[in-house]
Amino acid sequence: MRILLLRFSSLGDIILTMPVAQAVRRAFPGASVDLGTKLEYRGLLTPPDPFDSVLYLDNTGLAPFIRRVNQEGYDIIADLHASLRTTVMMPLLKARTRKRYRKGAFSRRLFVSTGIRISSFPSVLRRYLDTFDLSAIPEAPWFTLGSAEKQQGAALLHAVGAYRGKTVGIAPGARWSTKKWNIGRYVELAHRIEAGRPDVVFVFGKGDERDRAALLRSGEFKVLDTADYTLRETAYALASMDVFVSGDTGLMHLAEAGGTPLVALFGPTTREFGFFPSCSRCVVIEKALACRPCSLHGTERCSEGHFGCMEDITVDEVESAVNRILGDARTSRAGLA
16 A cells, blocks of 8 residues: 655644654555655655655646656545645545545634634644544654664764763744743753753754854854754754753754653644644643734734743743753653663
């Protein structure tokens, strides 16, 4: 049996297709599971893990992509994007069975604008799996993480100066300003953690140049710039960390994919949007404010003017969560071996 999953963006959503491939293979032994996505994610996806093959949509357009899909002869094609583009494409794709995941866009937008709930708001990963009537969410890591991959990740951390044995990653950036915690608090958190002997490595992605510059003005820190590596190499580095602290970002999902415990700071976005981490060793810190959620993806400014959803999160809270995970790190990491 040959199965194709379609998801063209964005990074976090692409990552969440990885456990779907694992779950589908368990449900259909011997099946091959491929992914159709944008060419920009080539650096993350290395067949045959987690996908047997990847079909890339490049700048030649939809027609060549559709022809390539139809040449492959898939038994099942599952639209895990449910966008206008995939809606147009699906009738043109040849397969014995076509599936489409329930995006829940209307119920989420209604919830943001009015606060009215007309849905139970299952997670995005849960809805992906429901497309195949699958129940169990596979535990991370969601890609191969053997000794070679662990060594590669550790080498990247050593290259930026992380030698102490335990490493805490911090990703201060985000696409939208309202998803960011104050950089000064991240700096204070880093100083507190390093006083307890673990290394702290700040991780910056595409578009985080301003946050990186602000950090470096605050002092000397270990920095991993993802622009220097492929997404897969970055994933190995994050998987070698003991804790990862981040807002609601693609890097958060990349760390989760590698099985790294998370301390995730959620402000304008909420559980109802479906992107809370699913791992058992992940901690979400959020504030119960009446104005949450204020937008689907975040904005540049707080519409209420107080930014309480992030400003009310204290360094003490985040440090406490990090320390709890670090205290259990030996047991947790043994489970990944």
